[in-house]
Amino acid sequence: MSRITQRRRVSRLVAGQATQRLETLAVEEPLEIRLDGRPLTVTMRTPGSDVELAQGFLLSEGIIAGRADVQSARYCGESGSIDTYNVLDVTLAPHVPPPVVDISRNFYATSSCGICGKAALDAVRLSSRYRPGDDPVRLPAAALTALPEQLRAAQDVFARTGGLHAAALFDFTDGGAMQVVREDIGRHNAVDKVIGWALERGRVPLTGSVLLVSGRASFELTQKAVMAGAPILAAVSAPSSLAVDLAEECGLTLVAFLRGDSMNVYSRPDRITAGDLRQ
DSSP: OOOSEEEEEEEEEETTEEEEEEEEEEOOEEEEEEETTEEEEEEEEOSSOHHHHHHHHHHHTTSOSSGGGEEEEEEOSOTTSTTTTSEEEEEEOTTSOOOOOOTTOOOEEOSSOOOOHHHHHHHHHHHOOOOGGGOOOOEEHHHHHTHHHHHHHTOHHHHHHSOOEEEEEEETTTTTEEEEEEEESSHHHHHHHHHHHHHHTTOOSOTTEEEEESSOBOHHHHHHHHHTTOSEEEESSOBOHHHHHHHHHHTOEEEEEEETTEEEEOSOGGGEESSOTTO
16 A cells, blocks of 8 residues: 655755755545446545545445445555556445436546536435434534544644645534544545545444534535535535535534634534533
């Protein structure tokens, strides 16, 4: 498996003075996901947790609903080649129909793109198997404001490179315990890895959970939260207008600008209460 970091020599200039030093960089490599032997998508990602990434992607695209829908997942590059771990073939269970790819769906993914616009909203509305709006979870604002610090403390690769996004899952049916953290060069990949982790453990839908992301709340990340049945998506940066539209439509609580003791709640604010966990 490729390493997730590499060391490179750089020239550092400070006040006109140059010094040579080694820097740690986050690795970025392509992953081609194949479905029953046929290419489905290529995403630029940080190697690691690739099976989780693939399963999270398939769930968020409405292709699968649970672990039972996946028969196997294996790397299929030539042994010893540079691409050995950059092609992953997922075999669907016999009862799962193959996806229909049309002009409203674009399966080429970079660090920030995905399906967008009215076709995307319609696709999510029609294909989501879960209803985050029905989730009764409620939690104090103080519980939410404590989460970003926990996420940052768990970002080991970011601490060395400064170059990765992160996503984490917190279970508020278990007192808000942090369940998993995943880092990746692509914010959507980090979320897919978290969802894939939950799917492997039979934790989808993400009932009673908060999905926390280290950057902004885009439409694509909101889509993934809805498709996985998460009732609350929280971000430390800004949301997009389309993300808010989708959250409102699906009953998802969307929290952004989660910094220090403050936050903005853009939809379903009834889930966030004043006070702390002792009340």
